[in-house]
Amino acid sequence: MTRLIAGSVAALLLSSGAVLFFTSKAAEPAATAPPIARAAPLVPAALPRTDYRAPPLASPKSREEKRFARADRDDDGRITAAELFEPRRKAFAKLDKDGNGALSFEEWAAKTVDKFASADGDRSGWLTPAEYASTAPPPVKRKAVCSC
Structure with missing residues (x-):
């Protein structure tokens, strides 16, 4: 029963808000004063006037x-x-550690094997959760969005 009453009150408020929104009129903007005319900058007559060209635009690649x-x-x-x-x-x-022009699996996986060996602190041949956590890459440093 309370859901019915709450729903009808919400619908009434929503419809009255919509009516007020669509029947309201925007306020007329206040009349503004005309802009103040500014004097042109003084240019000495003795200086020669040169014709400056815009620099060429670089074509975006x-x-x-x-x-x-x-x-x-x-x-x-x-x-x-x-x-x-x-x-x-x-x-x-x-x-290619031995320089024969071919990669063996051991040469290809050397970095991973070295990483595993350095992480396996107790030399058990397997990694504990703490040892495995030490192999995580460092977090990426984000550049600052603004230079303020």
Whole structure:
């Protein structure tokens, strides 16, 4: 019963608010005084007047054009296989510990194996929750939104 009464009171308040909202008139803006005329800045007649041109606008590059320009090392408008593979060769060479030109699973997983070994403090061969928590990456530092 109370739900019925509360619902009818809410509907009555909502409808009366809508009627008042739609029948109200906005206040007329007050008449404003005309703006005060300001004197032009004084320019000495002795100074020569030069014709200044606007600086040329830089053409905005799309994201893909910027990515292409980073990969095109010699700026010839083409990306060769050598240009594309060179950054990857350096990363591959860091992983290829024995320098044979092939990655074994152990070489590929060396960082993970080292991380596991350093986290396993009691050398049990498994990680406790506390040991596993020590392997979490550090939180990412967010840049300040404003420089105030």
